[in-house]
Amino acid sequence: MFYALPVISKGWYLCEILVNGVVYTANKFGVGDVFIIAEQSNAQGVKDEQYKLPAGSGIPEWVVGASEDKTCTKKLPESFTNMFPLNTADDAKRHGPLGPTGNSIWAYGVLGKLISDANGGMPVAFFNAATGGSSVTEWKQGADGVEAKHPYTGAQVCLGHNGGSVIPKDYYGQPYTALKTALNYYGSLYGVRAVLWHQGEADADANVDPVYKASSAADYQAKLQAVIAKSRSDFAAPNLTWYICKATISKFGPINATIRTGQGNTPTGSTVLPGAETDYVSGSAGATTVSDGGDEYRKDSTHFYEGTGQIKGLTWLAGKWAATIGALSNPVAASYVPLLMYSKNNDWRTLTAPSGGVQYHWNPSHINNPGVAGGTTSVFTTDKNWLFGIRCYMKDAIGNWHVSPTISVGQYSNQRKGMNISDAKESEQPGFELNAYPNPFTKKLHRYIRCCR
Structure with missing residues (x-):
């Protein structure tokens, strides 16, 4: 599992995730x-x-x-x-x-x-x-x-x-x-x-x-x-x-x-x-x-x-x-994004969201759809494939919502992968990169990558 925690100046960006030098996915933000x-x-x-x-x-x-x-x-x-x-x-x-x-x-x-x-x-x-x-x-x-x-x-x-x-x-x-x-x-x-x-x-x-x-x-x-x-x-x-x-x-x-x-x-x-x-x-x-x-x-x-x-x-x-x-001031900053922790026990995968929420909703699509079975607490355990991703919607005590990144969970015999990459061996470490192209700004981009095996 990889987390990128960038500090980015205002602007319009193209973010690309590269695997072994090849663009795996790209989004503007x-x-x-x-x-x-x-x-x-x-x-x-x-x-x-x-x-x-x-x-x-x-x-x-x-x-x-x-x-x-x-x-x-x-x-x-x-x-x-x-x-x-x-x-x-x-x-x-x-x-x-x-x-x-x-x-x-x-x-x-x-x-x-x-x-x-x-x-x-x-x-x-x-x-x-x-x-x-x-x-x-x-x-x-x-x-x-x-x-x-x-x-x-x-x-x-x-x-x-x-x-x-x-x-x-x-x-x-x-x-x-x-x-x-x-x-x-x-x-x-x-x-x-x-x-x-x-x-x-x-x-x-x-x-x-x-x-x-x-x-x-x-x-x-x-x-x-x-x-x-x-x-x-x-x-x-x-x-x-x-x-x-x-x-x-x-x-x-x-x-x-x-x-x-x-x-x-x-x-x-x-x-x-x-x-x-x-x-x-x-x-x-x-x-x-x-x-x-x-x-x-x-x-x-x-x-x-x-x-x-x-x-x-x-x-x-x-x-x-x-x-x-006119001149803008006093913004209310965006709140935190829940970072999910991942663990594996044989064929079971466990995703853990931050504690302290008053409502949790795990869902592969969006918040108004029915949640997945067992997906109502901060801990979600599954033995199924979620190759198209699953995320956690978390409501805090104030009433504000926080939405985790989408996590792709792939279940393969004797191996675990943070991203679903076919034909990779358990011992291989894919070469992940993150590129951000600022447009129209050329500003600082601090990149922090956390990798969990």
Whole structure:
């Protein structure tokens, strides 16, 4: 068994594993920043293949997201197999899910390029946990784990989604659940630079029953601060950065000064910061993003749109976010990767994960599939072949997930191999190498290899 524990500067890399000078496997990986998106449909994106999105040309391949839909579920992501570059020309993916609950790539390919360019070509990942039409009250109730009624249906959010349960309690925690899952899984595995919050349209809508929305600027501020505090507690990251937009315009009403005041008062220091101002074209006064003289920022007076005229609403939105984010600081680092120990007793192999977890799930595919028999503790013993690999998913006491490397276990008479290499003799030591090619960076790479026989 071989472990590589590199210390690598930010950049986009090609990692090759060589056996006796021949490439055995190769993968690209990035060291950069991760953003998690939260709130309404102008953050979630529009699920419509006819909806015009920014072109992917010019967006580097190291701006990525996850193509998976976990809307209204408590399932964990399957990010290892579903990551994709946001410059894709595949229209189904461009207008498809941006996990865990996003509806399209929206403005995030362009935003990722702007952030990457401003930071020397750094890779950027986005994970979208927004919920269309949601109010700040709904998010506060979800964070509290109680009933959260959607302002436009009057029913528990997610109730009966895609033919699912019609029991309200089955969805308690939504819409906050998606944010919590994104933090506990993506955030733990990859780290988090910031949460991007774009919400306010539902609370500003005069047609929404007051019981479903913030009653004052102070009420909006208090509820959003409670959601921020809960996210930090659930992720065990007291300095998790949040950016708070000013956003109130929709087809149901003009700018709402009360909600904007609540949004503006929420940022209180270096880790809760002002986000993009999306009600006004420039600054906090003057022309709005609806009163545009005929050219379109928004397709339907609500959702930003990559219009056919000079105004490109989604590109504009990305630029507003990028200008706000500016110099990045205070990231939450990725957590540890469980290193598995290996032992052999005759034909039985034992894999041992670190102790201290509250849940273990050994699986050859992904976390939402049934685990293998006997794979619910830190120790997994088998006499079977796992030639395509098996990994351990480990949940810690906080609720954060840690995922081990995939380990290929090959069972052969009188021999054990850390990797499945045919026709090798027990006494042979394959010549393993690890090459990493930085692109676009040429930085230091420290390599530490541990070999267990």
